[in-house]
Amino acid sequence: MVLGYTMAKKADRLEAIREAHSLETETAHTDRMEDYLEVIYELIKKKGYATTIDISKYLNVSSPSVTKMVQKLDESGHLNYEKYRGIVLTEKGTSVAEGMHEKHNLLVEFLKMIGVKDDIANIDAEGIEHHLHPETLKKLEDFVKAAKKNISR
Amino acid sequence: MVLGYTMAKKADRLEAIREAHSLETETAHTDRMEDYLEVIYELIKKKGYATTIDISKYLNVSSPSVTKMVQKLDESGHLNYEKYRGIVLTEKGTSVAEGMHEKHNLLVEFLKMIGVKDDIANIDAEGIEHHLHPETLKKLEDFVKAAKKNISR
C-alpha cells in the first residue's frame, strides 16, 4: 500500500534540527540563482530570448539587480552573457533550470491534488522547490503517479 | 474522495511565477528569525532555558551570530533578552515558535507517510516549513488526517 508506514518513536526534535542545519550545501548555487535560471529558461522557451526587462518583470526586481545576477551566473558558468546583446543558457544552467521546472511542476500537481487552489499552489511551489532532497522528490513523484492511477480506475 | 481534482488547463507558467514573486511579505519576520525562535523554543521546552552556546550548536552558527540575532529578536518583541543573563520568549515569540513546531511536525509526518526516511524528512521540513500558505497547511493536515484514518481501517 502507498501509505504503509510506521510511527517511529519521536526522536529528539532538537537533534533532528541540528542534523538539518549542519549540512553544507554542495550545490554551489543559491536559491536566488535558481529563481533567475528558472525564469530565464521559461522566457527562452516561450519567446526565444530573455531580456533584462522581462526577467525583472517576472521576478519583481529592478533591472540593475538582473544585470548583476546575470553577470554572476555568467561567472559561475550557468549562462553566457554578452553585454547589451543577450543571454544563452549553458548545459549547466539548462540542467539547473530544468530541475526547477520539474520540481515546480510536481509540487503544483501535488498541491492541487490535495485541494490547494492554483495560485496558492504556485506561490508555495515557488518557495518549496528549492528545498527538496532527491529522495523526497522521488517519493513525491511515486505518490502523485499512484494517486493518478487510482483516480482513473 | 480525498483525491478528487481536475486537471486545469496549464496556465502560463511565467505568469504563475510572476504572481508568486510579486507578493510582499506581511509577516515582519524572516525565515532565519523563525529558525532561531524554533530552536530557542525547543531548548526551553527541554531544559528550561536556552543558552547562546546551545543555540549556536543546534543552528550550526557561531556564538556572535546568536547574540546578534537574539538582540534583534528582542528589538522585534519576540523575546526578552538580558545581557549575560538569559532569554525569555514573549507571547509573540512563543506563537511564532509554536507555529514552526506544528508545521515541522506536520511536514515530517507527511513525508514519512510517503516513504521519506526520518533524517531526510527532517532536513526537508527544516527548509519547507517557512513556505507554507495557511491554506496549504490546512489541506495538508486534512490529507494526513484522512490517510491515517484509512490505515487504521
Added chain:
DNA sequence: TACTAATGTTAGCTAGGGTTAAATTTAAAA
C-alpha cells in the same frame, strides 16, 4: 542619417546574516 526613446549597465549605498579576534562578565577551582 540625426534625434529621441527605450533598454541595459555601472556606481554607490542598504540590510540581513554570517565570521574571527578581542574584550567582558560570570562561574569554578584553588
Added chain:
DNA sequence: TTTTAAATTTAACCCTAGCTAACATTAGTA
C-alpha cells in the same frame, strides 16, 4: 578570596542580493 576557565558580547569585517540615480548603448522615428 584570588585566580583561572568558560561563556558571552562587541568590534570589525565579509558576502548576497536588493535599490536608486546616473551613464551608455541600441533601436525606432522623423
